[in-house]
Amino acid sequence: DGGITQSPKYLFRKEGQNVTLSCEQNLNHDAMYWYRQDPGQGLRLIYYSQIVNDFQKGDIAEGYSVSREKKESFPLTVTSAQKNPTAFYLCASSLRGNQPQHFGDGTRLSIL
Amino acid sequence: DQQVKQNSPSLSVQEGRISILNCDYTNSMFDYFLWYKKYPAEGPTFLISISSIKDKNEDGRFTVFLNKSAKHLSLHIVPSQPGDSAVYFCAASMEYGNKLVFGAGTILRVKS
Numbered sequence: 001d002g003g004i005t006q007s008p009k010y011l012f013r014k015e016g017q018n019v020t021l022s023c024e025q026n027l028n029h030d031a032m033y034w035y036r037q038d039p040g041q042g043l044r045l046i047y048y049s050q051i052v053n054d055f056q057k058g059d060i061a062e063g064y065s066v067s068r069e070k071k072e073s074f075p076l077t078v079t080s081a082q083k084n085p086t087a088f089y090l091c092a093s094s095l096r097g098n099q100p101q102h103f104g105d106g107t108r109l110s111i112l
Numbered sequence: 113d114q115q116v117k118q119n120s121p122s123l124s125v126q127e128g129r130i131s132i133l134n135c136d137y138t139n140s141m142f143d144y145f146l147w148y149k150k151y152p153a154e155g156p157t158f159l160i161s162i163s164s165i166k167d168k169n170e171d172g173r174f175t176v177f178l179n180k181s182a183k184h185l186s187l188h189i190v191p192s193q194p195g196d197s198a199v200y201f202c203a204a205s206m207e208y209g210n211k212l213v214f215g216a217g218t219i220l221r222v223k224s
Contacts, residue, residue: 041216100158103155103156106153
């Protein structure tokens with residue numbers, strides 16, 4: 001089945017640690033995205049990538065980093081510089097152009 | 113600055129009746145609009161979209177209406193079913209699918 005896989009589903013981080021969230025898609029989509037959802041708020045764009053080896057900052061990129069070495073993979077690193085990392089993180093992908101984004105089931109990150 | 117607003121946090125509807133979810137936007141440069149449905153602990157699922165060249169798009173029980181002069185769109189679900197109970201997000205884009213801006217969501221409860 002084609003889809004987007006995010007792992008792990010739940011992740012705990014100690015203060016001062018970096019953590020990496022995985023996102024893999026087998027839809028052959030060119031574009032991939034990372035969003036963050038906080039309670040009572042919509043999704044906010046962290047980073048996006050329209051093609052391999054290229055990515056752009058979204059609205060809330062501070063404290064995060066990404067890489068896009070392969071078309072099917074777009075990992076997100078939450079660094080220790082992100083002061084409020086507790087949130088639900090969603091990865092999405094889309095074909096280029098006028099196509100809707102499709103989402104994974106998310107990773108919930110909590111701080112110990 | 114919220115560019116996409118869903119002013120009703122929640123809506124309760126009887127099974128079989130119409131559900132109307134509303135969304136307002138402020139940026140006249142948005143040219144593509146989408147509705148997503150989200151269950152708890154899952155990623156959003158794409159429902160229906162509309163481009164700014166249309167004022168209506170229909171897909172089964174779901175119809176989206178766009179009023180560009182009022183910067184308003186709505187999602188109609190007819191007839192509503194208990195399985196429609198979820199959080200509904202509207203989203204908008206200036207780049208046909210890239211860099212979506214999401215509203216905060218509306219919780220729909222369909223009572224049987």
